Amino acid sequence: MKTLLTxxxxxxxxxxxxxxxxxxxxxxxxxxxxxxxxxxxxxxRVLKRxxxxxxxxxxxxxxxxxxxxxxxxxWSHDTTGGTRLSTRITIDPKTNGGERAEVSVKxxxxxxxxxxxxxxxxxxxxxxxxxxxxxxxxxxxxxxxYCFFEHRxxxxxxxxxxxxxxxxxxATFDWMTVDAKRDMYFPPDLHEGDKYMYTAVQFENRAFGxxxxxxxLGFWVINPSVEFMSGGPTKVDFLSxxxxxxVAAPVVFNxxxxxxxxxxxxxxxxxxxxxxxxxxxxxxxxxGGDPQALASDARARQLAEAxxxxxxxxxxxxxxxxxxxxxxxxxxxxxxxxxxxxRLPNLLVGLTVASYASPYPxxxxxxxxxxxxxxxxxxxYQFWVHGEEDGTFAIPHVPPGTYxxxxxxxxxxxxLAHANVKVEAGTPxxxxxxxxxxxxxxxxxxEVGVPNRTATExxxxxxxxxxxxxxxxxxxxxxxxxxxxxxxxxxxxxxFQQVPHNExxxxxxxxxxxxxxxxxxxxxxxxxxxxxxRAILRVALCGGGAREVEVTVNGQAVGxxxxxxxxxxxxxxxxxxxxxxxxxxxxxxxLKAGTNVVTLTVPAGPVxxxxxxxxxxxxxxxxxxxx
Numbered sequence: 001m002k003t004l005l006t007x008x009x010x011x012x013x014x015x016x017x018x019x020x021x022x023x024x025x026x027x028x029x030x031x032x033x034x035x036x037x038x039x040x041x042x043x044x045r046v047l048k049r050x051x052x053x054x055x056x057x058x059x060x061x062x063x064x065x066x067x068x069x070x071x072x073x074x075w076s077h078d079t080t081g082g083t084r085l086s087t088r089i090t091i092d093p094k095t096n097g098g099e100r101a102e103v104s105v106k107x108x109x110x111x112x113x114x115x116x117x118x119x120x121x122x123x124x125x126x127x128x129x130x131x132x133x134x135x136x137x138x139x140x141x142x143x144x145x146y147c148f149f150e151h152r153x154x155x156x157x158x159x160x161x162x163x164x165x166x167x168x169x170x171a172t173f174d175w176m177t178v179d180a181k182r183d184m185y186f187p188p189d190l191h192e193g194d195k196y197m198y199t200a201v202q203f204e205n206r207a208f209g210x211x212x213x214x215x216x217l218g219f220w221v222i223n224p225s226v227e228f229m230s231g232g233p234t235k236v237d238f239l240s241x242x243x244x245x246x247v248a249a250p251v252v253f254n255x256x257x258x259x260x261x262x263x264x265x266x267x268x269x270x271x272x273x274x275x276x277x278x279x280x281x282x283x284x285x286x287x288g289g290d291p292q293a294l295a296s297d298a299r300a301r302q303l304a305e306a307x308x309x310x311x312x313x314x315x316x317x318x319x320x321x322x323x324x325x326x327x328x329x330x331x332x333x334x335x336x337x338x339x340x341x342x343r344l345p346n347l348l349v350g351l352t353v354a355s356y357a358s359p360y361p362x363x364x365x366x367x368x369x370x371x372x373x374x375x376x377x378x379x380x381y382q383f384w385v386h387g388e389e390d391g392t393f394a395i396p397h398v399p400p401g402t403y404x405x406x407x408x409x410x411x412x413x414x415x416l417a418h419a420n421v422k423v424e425a426g427t428p429x430x431x432x433x434x435x436x437x438x439x440x441x442x443x444x445x446x447e448v449g450v451p452n453r454t455a456t457e458x459x460x461x462x463x464x465x466x467x468x469x470x471x472x473x474x475x476x477x478x479x480x481x482x483x484x485x486x487x488x489x490x491x492x493x494x495x496f497q498q499v500p501h502n503e504x505x506x507x508x509x510x511x512x513x514x515x516x517x518x519x520x521x522x523x524x525x526x527x528x529x530x531x532x533x534r535a536i537l538r539v540a541l542c543g544g545g546a547r548e549v550e551v552t553v554n555g556q557a558v559g560x561x562x563x564x565x566x567x568x569x570x571x572x573x574x575x576x577x578x579x580x581x582x583x584x585x586x587x588x589x590x591l592k593a594g595t596n597v598v599t600l601t602v603p604a605g606p607v608x609x610x611x612x613x614x615x616x617x618x619x620x621x622x623x624x625x626x627x
Contacts, residue, residue, distance in 0.1 A: 023039065023040065023041075023138050023139035024039055024040030024041075024098075024138070025039070025093060025097070025098020025099075025138060026038070026039045026093040026098050026099065026100060026101045026136050026137065026138050027039075027093060027098070027101070028089055028092070028093060028101040028103060028136075030048075030087075030089070030103075032048075033047065033048055033049070034046055034047050034048055034054070035048065035087070035089070035103040035134075037101050037103065037134065037136040037143070038136070039136055039137070039138055039139065039140065041058065041059060041139070041140070041141050042056065042057070042058060042136060042140065042141065042142065042143055042285070043055075043056070043057045044056050044057075044134060044136065044143050046103055046105065046134050047105075048085075048087045048105055049079075049080065049085070050074075050078040050079055050080045050105070051074070051075060051078050051079045051105035051107075051130075051132030052070075052072050052073070052074040052075075052078065053072050053073040053074065053134060053143075053145070053167075054066070054071065054072040055072065056072075056073065056143065056283070056285075058141065058217070058285040058287070061170075061215075061217070062170055063169060063170055063173075063217070063219050063285055064167060064168060064169060064170060065168050065169060065170050065171065065247065065249050067247050067249070068168045068243055068245045068247040068248075068249035069168070069243060069245050070166075070168070071168060072167070072168065073145075073165070073166065073167035073168070073283070074165070074166060074167075075130075075132055075145075075147050075164075075165050076115060076116065076117030076118070076120075076162065076163055076164050076165075076166070077114060077115030077116075077117060077125065077126065077128075077130055077147070077149070077160075077163050078107070078114075078115065078116070078130070078132065079105050079106060079107030079114070079130050079131075079132060080107060080114070080116075081107070081109075081112060081113065081114050081115075081116075081123075081124045082107040082108050082109045082110055082112050082114055082129070082130075083108055083109065083110030083111075083112060084107070084108040084110065085105070085106070085107055085108070086104075086105075086106040086107075086108065087103070087104065087105050087106070088103070088104050088106075089101070089102070089103055089104075090102045090103065090104045090133060090315075090316065091135065091313065098138060099137065099138050100135065100136070100137050100138065100313060101135070101136050102133055102134065102135040102136075102313070103133065103134055104131055104132070104133045105131070105132050105133075106129065106130070106131040106132075107129065107130050107131075108129050109127045109128055109129050109130070109152075109155060111127050111154065111155045111156060112124065112127060113125055113126055113127050113158070114126055114127065114128060114129075114130050115130070115160075115161075115163070117161055117162045117163055117164060118161065118162040118259075119161035119162050119259065120161050120162075125160060125161050126149075126151075126158050126159075126160045126161075126266070127151065127155040127156055127158050128149045128150055128151040128152075128155065128158075128274075129149070129150040129151075129152065130147065130148070130149055131147065131148040131150075131317065132145070132146075132147050133145065133146055133147075133148075133280075135280065135313065141284065141285050141286060142222075142282050142283050142284035142285055143282075143283050144279070144280040144281065144282050144283070144311075145165065145279060145280065145281065145283065146277055146278060146279030146280035146281070146314070146317075147165070147277070147278045147279060148275070148276075148277045148278075148317040148318065149274070149275060149276050149277075149278075150273075150274070150275045150318075151268045151272065151273065151274040151275075152273060153271050153272060153273045156270060157268060157269045157270040157272075157359065157360050157361060158267075158268055158360065159265065159266065159267045159268075159358075159360045160257060160265075160266035160267075160378075161259070162255070162257060162258045162259055163255075163256055163257040163258075163266070163278075163378075164238075164253050164254060164255040164256065164257075164258065165221075165253065165254040165256075165278075165279075165281075166251060166252070166253050166254075167219070167221070167251070167252050167283065168243065168249040168250070168251050169210055169219055169249060169250040169251070169252070171188070171247075171249070172212040172214055172215050172217065173210035173211065173212050173217070173219060173250040174186060174187050174188075174210075174212060174213055174214070174250075175210060175211045175212070175213055175291040176198070176209075176210055176240050176241070176242075176250065177208055177209060177210070177211065177240070177291060177295045178198050178200050178205065178208055178239050178240050179200045179201075179204070179205050179208075179239075181465070182197070182198050182200065182465070183291070183292075183295070185213070186242065186250075188242065188247075188248040189248075190242075193466070193467045193510065193573070194467065194510060194573075195238070195241040195242075195244075196260075196571075196572040196573045196574075197241075197465045197466070197467065197573050198238070198239065198240060198241045198465070199236050199237055199238055199239070199260065199261075199465075199572065199573070199574060200236060200237075200239055201233070201234065201235065201236055201576075202223075202226060202229055202231075202235050202236070202237055202239070202255070203226055203229075203232070203233035203234070203235065203384065204233075205239060206222065206223040206224075206226065206302050206306075207220055207221070207222045207223075207284075207295070207298040207299045207301065207302040208220065208221055208239040208240055208252065208298075209221055209240060209252050209284075209298065210240060210250045210252065211290075211291040211294045211295070213290070213291065215287070216287055216288055216289060216290070216294070217285070217286075217287045217294075218284075218285065218286045218287065218289075218291075218294035218295070218297070218298060219252065219283070219284070219285055220252075220283070220284040220285075220286070220295075220298040220301075221239075221252045221253075221254050221281060221282075221283060221284075222281060222282040222283075222284050222298065222301055222302045222305055223254070223281045223302070224280075224281065224282065224302065224305035224306045224308065224309040224311075225306065225309045225310075225397070226382075226384075227381045227382060227383055227397075228256060228276065228277065228278045228279065228381060229255075229256050229378075229382075230256060230257050230258070230264035230376075230377060230378030231262075231264045231374075231375055231376065231377070231378070232350060232352065232374045232375060232382055232384055232406075233348045233350065233384045233408075234375065234408075234453050234454075234576060234579065235261070235264070235375075236260070236261045236569075236574050236576060236577065237253075237255040237258050237260055237261070238253045238255050238258075238260070239252065239253060240252050240253070254278075254279075254281060256278050256378065257378035260568065260572065261543070261567050261568060261569055261572065261574055261576075261577040261578070262375065262376060262565065262567035262568075262569075262577050262578035263376065263567075264375075264376050264377055264378035265358065265372050265376055265377060265378060265379065266378050266379045267358040267359055267360035267372070267379065268359060268360065268379070269359030269360060272359060274379065275317075275318040276318060276379070276380075276381070277314075277317045277318050277319045280311060280314060282301070282305055284298055284301055286298065286301075309397060310322055310325065310397055320397075320399035320400070320425075322397070323425075323426050324399060324400065324425045324426060325396075325397045325398055325399050325425075325426070326398055326400075326423050326424065326425070326426060326427050326428050326429055327394055327395065327396045327397075327398070327428050327429070328351060328394070328395045328398050328405075328421065328423060328428075328429045328431065329392075329393060329394040329395070329428075329429070329430055329431065330392075330393060330405075330430060330431030330432055330433065330434050331390070331391045331392045331393070331432070331433050331434070332344065332347070332349070332387070332391040332393065332407050332416065332433075332434050332435075332436050333391055333433050333434065333435050333436065334391065334409075334412065334436050334438075335435055335436065335437045336412070336437065336438050336440070337440075338440060338443070338444050339411070339412075339438075342390075342391070343389045343390070344387065344388075344389055344390070344391050344407075344409040344410075344411075344412070345389055345409060345410045345411060346386075346409060346410040346452065347386065347387035347388065347389065347391065347393070347407065347408070347409045348384060348385075348386060348387065348406075348407065348408045348409070349384065349385055349386075349387045349393040349395065349405070349406065349407045350374070350382055350383060350384035350385070350395070350405070350406045350407075351382070351383045351384075351395055351398055351403035351404070351405060351406070351421060351423075352374040352377070352380070352382045352383075352403060352404055352406055353374070353377060353379075353380040353382075353403065353404070354402075354403075354404045354419060355371055355372065355373040355374075355404075356371070356372055357369040357370070357371055357372070358370045358371075358372055374404075374406060375578055375579065376578070381399070383395050383397070383398050383403075384406075387407070398423050399423070399425075400423050400424055400425040401422075401423055402420060402421065402422050402423075403421045403422075403423065404417055404418065404419050404420075404421065405417070405418035405419075405421050405431070405434065406418075407434075407436060408453060410450060410451070410452040411450060411451060411452070412436070412438050412451060413438055413439070413451040413538065413540060413581070413615060413617065414438050414439055414451075414581065416434070416436040418431075418434050440619065441536040441538065441583070441619045441621060442533070442534070442535075442536060442619040442620045442621030442622065443619060443620050443621070443622065444617060444618070444619050445525065445527070445591075445618045445619065445620060446485040446486075446523075446525050446617070446618050447615065447616065447617045447618075448483060448485070448490060448494060448523060448613075448615065448616040448617075449490055449494070449613060449614065449615040449616060450615060451540055451614060451615040452614065452615075453542055453576060453579045453614055454542055454575050454576040454614065455496040455497075455542060455543075455575050455576065455612050455613060455614060456496075456575060457490050457491060458490055458491065458494045458495060458496035458613075459476065459490075459491060459492055459493065459494055459495045459496060460472060460473070460476070460495050460496045460497065461496045461575055464496060464573065464574065464575035465573045465574070465575075466573065467509055467510050467573055468509065469496075469497060469573070470497060470499045470502070470509050470514075470570060470607040470608055470610070471502050471507055471509060471514065471607060473495045473497060473499055473501070473502070473519075474501050474502040474503070474516065476495060477495055480501065480519055480520050480521065480522070481493065481494055481495060481498075481520075481521040481522065482522045482524060483521065483522065483523050483524065484524045484525070485523065485524065485525035485526075486525070486526075494521075496575065496612060496613075497570055497610050497611075497612055498519060498521055498549075498600070498602050498610045498611050498612075498613065499516065499519060499570065499602065499607050499608065499609070499610030500515060500516030500517060500518065500519055500602060500603070500604050500605050500606065500607050500609060500610065501516045501517045501518070501519045502514060502515075502516040502607050503516060503517060504516075507607065509571070509607055509608060514606065514607045514608075515604065515605055515606050515607065516604065516605070516606075516607050517604050518601050518602065518603050518604045519601065519602045519610070520599050520600070520601045521599065521600045521601075522597050522598075522599045523597065523598045523599070523600075523616070524595060524596070524597050525595070525596055525597075525598075525618075526594060526595050526596070527591055527592070527593055527594065527596060528593065529593050530589065530591065530592050530593050531588040531589065531591040531620050531622075532588055532589055532622060533588045533620055533621050533622040533623060534585055534586075534587070534588055534620070534621045535553075535585070535586050535587070535588040535590070535591060535618065535619070535620050535621075536583055536584075536585050536618070536619045536620070536621065537551060537583065537584040537585075537586075537598065537616070537617075537618050538581060538582075538583050538616070538617045538618075538619065539561055539581065539582050539583070539584070539600075539613065539615075539616050540579065540580075540581045540613070540614040540615040540616070541561075541564065541565075541579070541580060541581070541582065541611055541612065541613060541614060542569070542575075542576045542577060542578070542579045542612050542613070542614040543567055543569025543570060543574060543575070543576055543577035543578065543611070543612035544564060544565075544566070544567070544569060544570055544577070544609075544610055544611035544612050545566050545567075545568065545569075545570055545571060545606075545608050545609040545610065545611075546564055546602050546603070546605075546609050546610050546611050547562070547564055547566070547609075548560045548561060548562040548564060548603070549561040549562075549564070549600050549601065549602055549611060550600070550601040550603070551584045551598065551599070551600055551601075552598070552599045552601070553586060553590045553591070553596070553597075553598055553599075554590060554591075554592070554596055554597055555597075556590065558584060558586035558590070559584045559585070559586065560584070561582045561584060561600070562582070563582070564582070564611065565577075565578050565580060569612055570608045570609075570610055570612065571608035575612065576612070576614075577612070579614060588620050588621075588622075591620070598618065
């Protein structure tokens with residue numbers, strides 16, 4: 001509570017909009033083309049033809065731009081293209097003493113595809129009714145927006161392309177705040193790398209945006225909750241960057257479904273009714289401090305908004321209110337005979353839909369439908385929290401439904417999946433003790449890294465977002481990686497990307513054509529005696545673009561790490577994408593007394609076609625004897 005109080009008090013020093021006692025009442029007016037909402041601090045103009053916000057002013061100053069492509073603030077899946085358009089005032093301030101106003105623009109699909117986001121076809125993207133709303137409160141220095149999707153049973157089966165909210169900002173904004181590592185002066189003439197340098201984990205960064213060093217003004221996207229986002233607590237995506245037009249306008253995004261870093265799916269079948277509300281989230285404007293002060297104030301406002309979630313003023317869409325939700329709590333008990341202690345550092349606990357087969361039939365597809373899990377799901381809501389190291393957790397505000405309880409923790413390979421958790425409306429649920437027994441294939445011989453779903457503990461990770469990192473590998477490790485178990489240090493001796501070894505001094509990974517030779521990573525380890533039974537090399541990956549990795553043991557081929565998932569994490573400068581595990585099994589008698597070497601080789605090719613390891617472990621099952 002001390003941190004929250006400190007931030008809140010500091011926020012009041014940064015910006016002090018009109019207090020409730022003297023704040024102007026909210027007013028809403030309309031003409032044939034638009035709605036206008038105003039509270040004396042903020043004034044917003046919302047277009048009736050598509051739901052775009054064409055103007056947003058703070059104390060008379062425009063914070064959006066109309067000079068950069070799709071101007072203003074907008075949802076990629078807008079209300080155009082359907083069979084009918086409906087506009088209305090959903091909350092009239094005349095009925096609540098001027099406390100709040102809300103307007104709605106709704107497009108009825110009628111089975112016609114709606115939306116024109118990245119990757120959408122010329123005739124639209126997804127057949128769903130779409131309703132966009134904007135909400136303004138008395139005394140607020142910002143405005144809420146949210147979007148409601150409804151795919152009716154009579155609409156055809158479909159899959160959605162990228163879906164997001166975006167705001168393009170006025171030229172005065174020149175300082176971008178993404179996270180602790182990407183907090184920087186970013187004038188329009190700064191041309192460095194590409195936009196993927198600025199992606200970040202959405203779950204951990206819920207207040208982000210831009211500020212003006214000249215006008216001491218800030219603009220922030222604030223997510224009070226991330227239950228409506230995709231991919232759970234490990235999902236990386238865009239938060240902010242500059243656009244690629246000649247204007248180079250500052251941009252903020254709320255990507256709730258994207259194709260980046262493995263993407264996430266909204267697939268619906270014929271005859272299926274699907275609904276989802278994205279938001280509400282808050283577009284916050286503040287003033288009166290330097291970029292760090294304005295960002296601190298925005299983070300304090302995020303805490304205040306999270307405390308109000310779910311909002312009691314949302315009505316008429318798929319949105320469970322506080323009395324319809326419940327807190328789910330319990331304690332996860334780790335049972336792993338090969339790991340000392342039961343602590344669970346950086347514990348993440350979530351309630352998600354169970355993994356499922358896509359109901360959307362892919363054209364010309366063969367075999368079983370693709371499986372969708374929480375990492376690749378954007379169709380459903382997810383509810384995640386940080387738990388305590390002793391395993392205790394409490395997940396608030398969970399709507400009724402049947403979920404799978406998930407858990408991740410640093411130092412534990414894999415995840416907990418506890419099915420059929422039934423939550424009833426308004427009824428708290430205590431799961432008691434839930435036992436997590438991690439999978440073990442046999443006796444552990446060694447490990448490299450820490451299982452944590454990312455590669456932060458490895459060499460180069462401190463600058464992972466730099467586009468030149470695949471080329472830096474060859475400079476740091478001219479003779480490639482030789483990691484000695486028990487002696488080597490992962491932070492110095494294991495590069496976080498295993499990529500083809502560049503041999504061209506003029507190579508540029510951003511312009512393509514940069515290729516390298518095959519790259520071996522050798523893991524050397526000593527054994528007191530020869531082994532018997534079956535050996536299992538377990539490899540946890542968290543990103544990459546290679547199709548396979550060859551594995552040898554003491555110079556003999558034992559198989560390949562294959563069926564690798566290409567998620568673009570390397571060529572899009574991330575340290576994590578999709579997490580998954582692969583195994584290579586071989587005869588343990590290949591392991592002799594003395595020094596042994598397991599070598600993993602990424603084939604020659606483009607320098608971005610490598611892999612990012614989360615963790616590696618070698619186990620031996622002595623009970624499985626070879627003939």
